[in-house]
Amino acid sequence: MAAGIEESVHDHGGMAEAGERRIGWAARSMPVLEAIGAGFAQDRPLDGLRIAACLHVTAETAVVMGALKAGGAEIALAASNPLSTQDDVAAALSTYGIAVHARAGVDRDTYYRHIHRALDIAPNIVLDDGCDLVNILHTERVELLDEVIGGCEETTTGIIRLRQMAAEGALRFPMVAVNDTRTKRMFDNRxxxxxxxxxxxxxxxxxxxxxxxxxxxxxxxxxxxxxxxxxxxxxxxxxxxxxxxxxxxxxxxxxxxxxxxxxxxxxxxxxxxxxxxxxxxxxxxxxxxxxxxxxxxxxxxxxxxxxxxxxxxxxxxxxxxxxxxxxxxxxxxxxxxxxxxxxxxxxAAEGHPAAVMDMSFSAQALAVAWLAQEAVRLTPGVYDVPAEVDFQVARLKLGAAGITIDALTSEQEDYLHSWRVGS
Missing domain, CATH: 3.40.50.720 (NAD(P)-binding Rossmann-like Domain)
Structure with missing residues (x-):
C-alpha cells in the first residue's frame, strides 16, 4: 500500500480487489483514455514530474490517474468532495503506487488536511476540481509555488474562481481550463x-x-x-x-x-x-x-x-x-x-457515466502533456485547451464508436481560406 493514506479504511480485506473490478468496468467504456495511456507508457511525456490532484476519487478518476502514471508522473491524490470518494477505488489506487489522501464521509477539517497532504509532494503540475487545491497553494502553501509550472481545472466553479484570481493578478502560474473545451461542456456538463x-x-x-x-x-x-x-x-x-x-x-x-x-x-x-x-x-x-x-x-x-x-x-x-x-x-x-x-x-449516485468521462479525462491527460512541454513559454493566467486537443479527443471517440464523418475536399479548403471568392 502506498504511504500517506491518512485515517484509512482502504486496507480492509478485499477492498482493493473490489476497487479493481470497479475500475476495470469503467475502463471498458473509456477506450480513448486507455489509448492515450498506452501512448504515454511508450513516450513517457511526464517523466520526472510530480502531480498533485484534487479530484473526485471515483473509478473514472482512477483510469486517468493510471494514464498519467504510465506517462512517468509521480502522483498524490486528494478528494474534491468527501461524499463522492469510493473507498474501494482509493484502496486499488494505492496499490498502483499512487499516494491517496481521501476517505468517504470525512469532516471539513479532514478534507482540507488531505489536500495539504497531497501538496506535500511539492507538485510541478496540479489538477483541480473546484479550485480548492489551487486556493490553498496561493494562501497557505506559498512556499511550494515556485515548483509549480502549471495546472488544469475541471469544473465551472473552479474556472470562475481562477479567472477572478487572474483578473486580480493573484494567479502565479498558468492554468488550463479543461472545463471550457467543447467536448467537456457539450457532453460531460450536458x-x-x-x-x-x-x-x-x-x-x-x-x-x-x-x-x-x-x-x-x-x-x-x-x-x-x-x-x-x-x-x-x-x-x-x-x-x-x-x-x-x-x-x-x-x-x-x-x-x-x-x-x-x-x-x-x-x-x-x-x-x-x-x-x-x-x-x-x-x-x-x-x-x-x-x-x-x-x-x-x-x-x-x-x-x-x-x-x-x-x-x-x-x-x-x-x-x-x-x-x-x-x-x-x-x-x-x-x-x-x-x-x-x-x-x-x-x-447519491456514481457521477457521470464512464463513457462521458472518457472525453473529459482524455482532454485532461493531453492538456497535462501539453503543459509539460509548453509551460515554460506561458505566463500566469487561464488558458483554453488547444483546439487540436479537443478535435483529437472527438476524433478518437468517434473512431472508438465506429462512426465516420466527412472530410473537406481541397476545393472546400481553398474556399474557406479565401476572401476573394464571392457568390
Whole structure:
C-alpha cells in the first residue's frame, strides 16, 4: 500500500480487489483514455514530474490517474468532495503506487488536511476540481509555488474562481481550463450532469418524475442537461435564471421561465446548477409546498442555504432514506434535502457515466502533456485547451464508436481560406 493514506479504511480485506473490478468496468467504456495511456507508457511525456490532484476519487478518476502514471508522473491524490470518494477505488489506487489522501464521509477539517497532504509532494503540475487545491497553494502553501509550472481545472466553479484570481493578478502560474473545451461542456456538463443528477435524485427518493414540477436553477450546459432529461421523463420543467440570454434560450426551447420566488410555490423538485451561493434562500424555503425535494448539482454545497433550513426546522429526521434528510418546519411542512446539499450526482449516485468521462479525462491527460512541454513559454493566467486537443479527443471517440464523418475536399479548403471568392 502506498504511504500517506491518512485515517484509512482502504486496507480492509478485499477492498482493493473490489476497487479493481470497479475500475476495470469503467475502463471498458473509456477506450480513448486507455489509448492515450498506452501512448504515454511508450513516450513517457511526464517523466520526472510530480502531480498533485484534487479530484473526485471515483473509478473514472482512477483510469486517468493510471494514464498519467504510465506517462512517468509521480502522483498524490486528494478528494474534491468527501461524499463522492469510493473507498474501494482509493484502496486499488494505492496499490498502483499512487499516494491517496481521501476517505468517504470525512469532516471539513479532514478534507482540507488531505489536500495539504497531497501538496506535500511539492507538485510541478496540479489538477483541480473546484479550485480548492489551487486556493490553498496561493494562501497557505506559498512556499511550494515556485515548483509549480502549471495546472488544469475541471469544473465551472473552479474556472470562475481562477479567472477572478487572474483578473486580480493573484494567479502565479498558468492554468488550463479543461472545463471550457467543447467536448467537456457539450457532453460531460450536458449529458453527464443531466443523466447523473436525475439518477442521484431517483436513487435517493425513488420518486416518479413524470407529472412532477421540476425547478432547475441555472440554464448553463449543466442546467440544460438536467432540464432536458427531466422533460424526457415526463416532468414539467421550470427554469430560473439571472442571465437574460440564457433565460430567453430556455423560453424558446419551451421551458417555463420564472423567478425563484414564484417557482418556489409550485415546485416538487428543485435542482440548483449555478455555481453561485444562496440560490435557494429562507424566503424560498418558506414558500415551498409540503414534501418538496431539494437537490444541488453545483460543485460546492452553498447553493441551497442549508443553515437557514436548519434554523427553520423544528425537527430533523436524518437518513429517512439513504442520502435523504427530512426537515419538519413549524407548520408541519416537510422539506427533503438530498446529500446534505452537496453534489447529488456524486453523493447519491456514481457521477457521470464512464463513457462521458472518457472525453473529459482524455482532454485532461493531453492538456497535462501539453503543459509539460509548453509551460515554460506561458505566463500566469487561464488558458483554453488547444483546439487540436479537443478535435483529437472527438476524433478518437468517434473512431472508438465506429462512426465516420466527412472530410473537406481541397476545393472546400481553398474556399474557406479565401476572401476573394464571392457568390
Amino acid at each position: 449529458y453527464g450532469t443531466g443523466q447523473s443528477t436525475l439518477d442521484g435524485i431517483m436513487r435517493a427518493t425513488n420518486i416518479l418524475l413524470a407529472g412532477r414540477t421540476v425547478v432547475v436553477a441555472g440554464f448553463g450546459f449543466c442546467g440544460r442537461g438536467v432540464a432536458e432529461r427531466a422533460k424526457g421523463l415526463g416532468a414539467r420543467v421550470v427554469v430560473t435564471e439571472i442571465d437574460p440570454v440564457k433565460a430567453l434560450d430556455a423560453a424558446l426551447q419551451g421551458y417555463d421561465v420564472q423567478p425563484m420566488w414564484r417557482a418556489a410555490e409550485i415546485g416538487d423538485v428543485f435542482v440548483t446548477v449555478t455555481g453561485n451561493r444562496d440560490v435557494i434562500r429562507a424566503e424560498h424555503l418558506a414558500a415551498m409546498k409540503d414534501g418538496a425535494i431539494l437537490a444541488n448539482a453545483g460543485h460546492f454545497d452553498v447553493e441551497i442555504d442549508v443553515r437557514a433550513l436548519e434554523e427553520m426546522a423544528q425537527t430533523v429526521h436524518f437518513g429517512i432514506r439513504p442520502n435523504t434528510d427530512e426537515y419538519v418546519l413549524e407548520n408541519g411542512r416537510r422539506l427533503l434535502l438530498l446529500a446534505e446539499g452537496r453534489l447529488v450526482n456524486l453523493s
